Amino acid sequence: MTGRVIVVVGAGPGVGAAVAHRFGIKGYAVGLVGRNAAAMEQLAAALHADDITVDWTMADVADDAALRAAVERFAEFSGQIDVLHYNPSLTTMKSPLELTPDELLADLS
Numbered sequence: 611m612t613g614r615v616i617v618v619v620g621a622g623p624g625v626g627a628a629v630a631h632r633f634g635i636k637g638y639a640v641g642l643v644g645r646n647a648a649a650m651e652q653l654a655a656a657l658h659a660d661d662i663t664v665d666w667t668m669a670d671v672a673d674d675a676a677l678r679a680a681v682e683r684f685a686e687f688s689g690q691i692d693v694l695h696y697n698p699s700l701t702t703m704k705s706p707l708e709l710t711p712d713e714l715l716a717d718l719s
Contacts, residue, residue, distance in 0.1 A: 615688045617641040617681060620671055620698030627653050629695050634662030638692070641684035642666035643677070671698040 616633040618626045621642040630640045634657050642664065644650045650666040657664040665687075669680035685691050702709065702717055709717070 614638045614692045615641060615684065615690055616693040616695060617643060617684050617691050618695045618697060619643045619669075619677065619681070620696065621653060621666070622646075622649060622697070622699075623653065626695070626697045627656070629697065630657060630664070631660065631662070633693065634664065635660065639663040639688065640665075641688070641691075643669050643671075643680045643684075645670045 614637060616630070616638045618630045618640065620626055621630060621644045626642075626644075630642060630653065634640045640657055640662055642650050642653060644653075644666070645668060647668055650668065654664045654666050665684070667680045667683055669676040671677050681691070681694070702713070704713070706714070
């Protein structure tokens, strides 16, 4: 990867894909970080089909060491990261009004 670089953490078919595509068509090389290899391959193929330079790596955003390693991998390879888009999602089977303070803080972290 050379030139301007965006890394999308928690890349998926929704917001992450849209952000990756939007920056990619503006000339950014795109690094994708996600936990589902099939989804990353599919998104990378779609971006590549639009002549966007893209690479991906697997990491669970809940694993600090794996996430750090994934982001550092792109930084070392490209020499820079211009934009870091952090886009993970978490589903909690409670209403926000039912969460205890500790549960809310755990979701936010």
